[in-house]
Amino acid sequence: MAVSFSLPSLVLADSLAQELALKAVGAKANVIHLAVAAMQCATSDAKSAPKTLAVIDYSLPSSQQRLWVFDLAQRKLILQEYVAHGRNSGENYANSFSNVNGSYQSSLGLFRTLSPYRGKHGLSLRMEGIEAGVNDNALDRAIVIHGADYVNPALIAKQGRIGRSLGCPAVRRAVAPKLIDNLKDGQYVFAYYPDPQWLTTSAYLSCGGAKGPLASALADIGQSVSSLE
Secondary structure (H helix, E strand, O other), rough: OOOOOOOOOOOOOOHHHHHHHHOOOOOHHHHHHHHHHHHHHOOOOOOOOOOOOEEOOOOOOHHHHHHHHOOOOOOEEEEEEOOEOOOOOEEOOOOOOOOOOOOOOOOOOOEEEEEEEOOOOOOEEEEEEEEOOOOHHHHHOOEEEEOOOEEEEEEHHOOOOOOOOOOOOEEEOOOHHHHHHOOOOOOOEEEOOHHHHHHOOOHHOOOOOOOOOHHHHEEEEEEEHHHHH
């Protein structure tokens, strides 16, 4: 069974993370902060800054909107949506994650988007997992953003959740084109769950030595994990 614990409350020193968190209804401020920190780590040497960041919080149920897409330049929310997890990750709540082909589970961590294409699900967006051992098999696994009929809020009343994917972060068909257009070509997607091993070992969450509120969060996470061992 996956260990479940909450990140400590933080005073968000990072102005970007703070502004985005205030505009993301239902999002956990700490998750937004971690997403921004990971993205900033990945792009510290980039010649141009990314335009868009998507955050998925898999600690929330699929019956709740748990995907947020942000315009980083204007510091505004573009979309807030339902998103599916893999069928073997859980029922309404995801609690198991994998980097293995054929697992039919979702993957955690930071992804960089590639170019869109048209496949069996229509317009889709490939993602490159950039965390070794965590999500770097995403391309081989065909983990992509796409629209799906089973991402339907009407199903929640019938079965207590939306439908599940084979590991892809699938969204409603009606929003897929807008979502993909905003996320294509080198933008970032951060998929979160309070997994102790990932949170305490991810290179993108300790980039150059975590500082400020991020350091406080990771220190508290480490203490929580140690107390459970």
